[in-house]
Amino acid sequence: MKATMSAAVLDRPFSMEVKQVPVPVPKADEALIQVHCIGICGSDVHYYEHGRIGRYEVKSPIILGHELAGVVVQTGASVTNVAIGDRVAVEPGVTCGRCEYCKSGRYNLCPDVVFMATPPVDGAWAEYVAVRSDFLFKLPDGMSFEEGALLEPLxxxxxxxxxxxxxxxxxxxxxxxxxxxxxxxxxxxxxxxxxxxxxxxxxxxxxxxxxxxxxxxxxxxxxxxxxxxxxxxxxxxxxxxxxxxxxxxxxxxxxxxxxxxxxxxxxxxxxxxxxxxxxxxxxxxxxxxxxVFRYANTYPAAIQALRNSDQKISQVVTHRFGLHDIKEAVELARTNKEQSIKVMIYPQREMQSGD
Ligand SMILES: [Zn+2]
Ligand SMILES: [Zn+2]
Missing domain, CATH: 3.40.50.720 (NAD(P)-binding Rossmann-like Domain)
Structure with a gap:
């Protein structure tokens, strides 16, 4: 595993650059995911533009992005539900698992949730991200990374x-x-x-x-x-x-x-x-x-439903970019809300083309 990776770092509103940052090291209960497809969400654009949403404020440099799918490339010592090489969708909010909301199944209301790309928590407009393994869901054969990333807004x-x-x-x-x-x-x-x-x-x-x-x-x-x-x-x-x-x-x-x-x-x-x-x-x-605030317990059901339907959810994707063109991609999402529905970033593609 290399030591550094490309990631889009937002310093302050409108100031975002692709930089080299350390590759995250997965903890015992985490897996390292190579990000293959990640969406631009309205909330990401809002942080880019205004530096805050309600009580969440960008006070230190942050990596945005939370709608993603990729491949497991490394696993922590206690991870058993996924293995290296698995294609997975990532549920981006990691909850405490202990509070009354988590225990009653309404974990989207967990007060201690750590949600990607919500300051100060980094997201995944990057080559890699480390995620607690119980928030990873294997993609069936035939389901694309793009569909995996769309499971989040779906x-x-x-x-x-x-x-x-x-x-x-x-x-x-x-x-x-x-x-x-x-x-x-x-x-x-x-x-x-x-x-x-x-x-x-x-x-x-x-x-x-x-x-x-x-x-x-x-x-x-x-x-x-x-x-x-x-x-x-x-x-x-x-x-x-x-x-x-x-x-x-x-x-x-x-x-x-x-x-x-x-x-x-x-x-x-x-x-x-x-x-x-x-x-x-x-x-x-x-x-x-x-x-409705985010979602809870939807990924397994949505994966099954999508697999068994003829619904083509990728129809909502209007534009696709590599990670190095992230600024152009976010500007497009920001300034052309009528024609850009879902803009997707492919962090691995430009790597392959040697960009
Ligand atoms: Zn979103
Ligand atoms: Zn909780």
Missing amino acids: SVGFHAMQRAKVSPKDKVLVTGLGPIGLLAMAAAKMFGVTQLYGSDVVEFRRNLALQIGASGALNPMDGDLQARIREAFDGYMADVVVETSGNPKAISDTINLVKRGGRIVLIGLPTTDAIPLDIPALIDAELDVYG
């Missing part, structure tokens, strides 16, 4: 479906068709949903939703959305509305788009705290509202 959609107990009979509307919204649609398909609509103001995204398998995709700016949803669902409102845009109006509007007794799932994080929600209407219609 997991958010999976968790949303699990939270709202979505079943094949449900009429589902997904508002916001960025990577999370599109992959939530893919998750809904894997849960057997057949009446599936999406809404987004951007035509490119609506077209992608149709490719993913939406029954239809609507522009919310285009007339009376409530009436058009009712028409789309044959005279009914949605059983489940999954809101991924974070747009305050879209959040407020969910109440008008769901049926009485329906479920609202809120994923998209708004940039303002106070958002009007018609509480009397919510009470009167006995609506269930679910917040």
Whole structure:
């Protein structure tokens, strides 16, 4: 194993460079992963641009990136679940395993989670990363590294479906068709949903939703959305509305788009705290509202579901770059949010081409 590796280090907003840093040394319960494919997430772009998200602030140089798959190249002494050469997806949040949340299965709420690319924890826009082995999941033959990396954002959609107990009979509307919204649609398909609509103001995204398998995709700016949803669902409102845009109006509007007794799932994080929600209407219609924060226990299920579906989740990948072009890749994700859905980094490719 060589001693140093290339990694994209962010010093402060907009200042990111590929540098040589030490290759991590796996602890006894960790494996060293050679990173083959890793996504750029909205949160990564936000740290790059603003240096902070809420209470998490970039105070010292950090490596971003948390949506990845790769190959095990070294294992710590106590690792038994993976072996050198295994192709794996990496779940990027390592939890304590001891608190009430971890023990009850809701480990995404663990207060002691160590989550990649969340300051001060480094991520994996790098050649290698060391990960606790119980957060590694073997990829079946035929599943690409790219699909393995997409399991992370797909997991958010999976968790949303699990939270709202979505079943094949449900009429589902997904508002916001960025990577999370599109992959939530893919998750809904894997849960057997057949009446599936999406809404987004951007035509490119609506077209992608149709490719993913939406029954239809609507522009919310285009007339009376409530009436058009009712028409789309044959005279009914949605059983489940999954809101991924974070747009305050879209959040407020969910109440008008769901049926009485329906479920609202809120994923998209708004940039303002106070958002009007018609509480009397919510009470009167006995609506269930679910917040979704990351995911828990989704990887094994998502791998099985993906393997057994004909869903092509790589359709959300619009651009691919080597690690040395990371700055260009992040700038693209930052400045062209309409046309760049999921941008992927391939840290090994340029190595092969001798770059
Ligand atoms: Zn992400
Ligand atoms: Zn815990």
